Amino acid sequence: MIVSGSASQSLAASLAAELGEPLADVSFDRFPDGELLASVPSLAEGARPDRAVVVASTVSSDAHVELLQLQDAAREAGVEEVVTVVPYMGYARQDEAFAAGHPVSARAVARAISTGADRVLTVNPHERAVCDFFDPPATAVDAAPALADPLPGDLADPVFLSPDAGAVGIAESVRDARGEGEVDYFEKTRHSGTEVEIAPSDVDVTDRDVVIVDDIIATGGTMSEAVGVCCDRGAGRAFVACVHPLLARNAYARLSRAGVEKIYGTDTIEGSASAVSVASVLAEALS
Ligand code: R5P
Numbered sequence: 310m311i312v313s314g315s316a317s318q319s320l321a322a323s324l325a326a327e328l329g330e331p332l333a334d335v336s337f338d339r340f341p342d343g344e345l346l347a348s349v350p351s352l353a354e355g356a357r358p359d360r361a362v363v364v365a366s367t368v369s370s371d372a373h374v375e376l377l378q379l380q381d382a383a384r385e386a387g388v389e390e391v392v393t394v395v396p397y398m399g400y401a402r403q404d405e406a407f408a409a410g411h412p413v414s415a416r417a418v419a420r421a422i423s424t425g426a427d428r429v430l431t432v433n434p435h436e437r438a439v440c441d442f443f444d445p446p447a448t449a450v451d452a453a454p455a456l457a458d459p460l461p462g463d464l465a466d467p468v469f470l471s472p473d474a475g476a477v478g479i480a481e482s483v484r485d486a487r488g489e490g491e492v493d494y495f496e497k498t499r500h501s502g503t504e505v506e507i508a509p510s511d512v513d514v515t516d517r518d519v520v521i522v523d524d525i526i527a528t529g530g531t532m533s534e535a536v537g538v539c540c541d542r543g544a545g546r547a548f549v550a551c552v553h554p555l556l557a558r559n560a561y562a563r564l565s566r567a568g569v570e571k572i573y574g575t576d577t578i579e580g581s582a583s584a585v586s587v588a589s590v591l592a593e594a595l596s
Pocket of ligand 1: 402435472473475476502503505523524525526527528529530531532
């Protein structure tokens with residue numbers, strides 16, 4: 310049985326179809342004091358599947374709480390195995406203590422999820438090492454190759470660029486899936502949560518279409534700088550692709566204003582840029 314968090318309903322439905330498993334009826338309520346109650350009426354109807362797959366991107370603090378509640382509801386109903394799929398794991402970028410007195414937030418949330426899961430899957434976390442924070446076996450699934458699918462067929466002498474060295478593997482995956490193009494990366498310096506500086510790569514982008522690839526677009530600061538650099542250097546069209554299109558605050562407009570033709574993301578975060586589903590890679594990992 311597939312049990313969906315409120316932020317992952319479309320992906321959960323696709324996953325249920327891929328696996329041929331039933332999609333649970335899930336209910337989301339809020340008490341007058343603001344507390345949440347995510348429950349699974351399907352389990353009250355007597356269904357006791359061997360396995361419950363809880364699919365919930367933790368895009369907000371509320372989504373974290375929902376996930377814990379759904380895991381617990383499955384356990385309470387006597388389900389034998391609870392597999393938790395966190396397509397987008399919030400707080401994953403806080404994978405170390407950045408100053409004295411800071412928590413390792415990714416570890417804190419992983420520990421909480423671990424209490425209710427027998428197995429965990431997540432998709433392209435910022436660092437794969439985040440999987441080590443979970444107590445049960447945890448796997449990072451790679452959805453990056455699927456980002457090549459929606460790209461236009463007529464890319465002109467394409468260059469696949471990552472905004473920093475850390476994401477060059479994702480850019481390579483997209484290029485390999487596409488079957489053509491050069492790969493390079495920028496040097497990135499972050500000045501604040503929203504402002505970054507991008508140093509140009511050596512590759513000549515003049516009159517070539519660029520596809521800038523990253524694991525996540527949050528505020529859009531990184532991508533808009535990278536696109537600006539490419540446009541200044543005479544690139545053709547600029548496309549951006551990411552696994553997690555968080556697109557917080559004014560990110561969409563910021564990217565459009567920077568000259569982006571189109572933003573391609575996956576449904577780890579469901580929204581206007583979710584062009585690709587990660588359901589099939591998840592289904593493969595769950596089969
Ligand atoms: C950081 O290294 C990540 O790979 C992303 O580049 C970053 O988190 C994107 O954040 P923003 O969109 O806020 O620049």
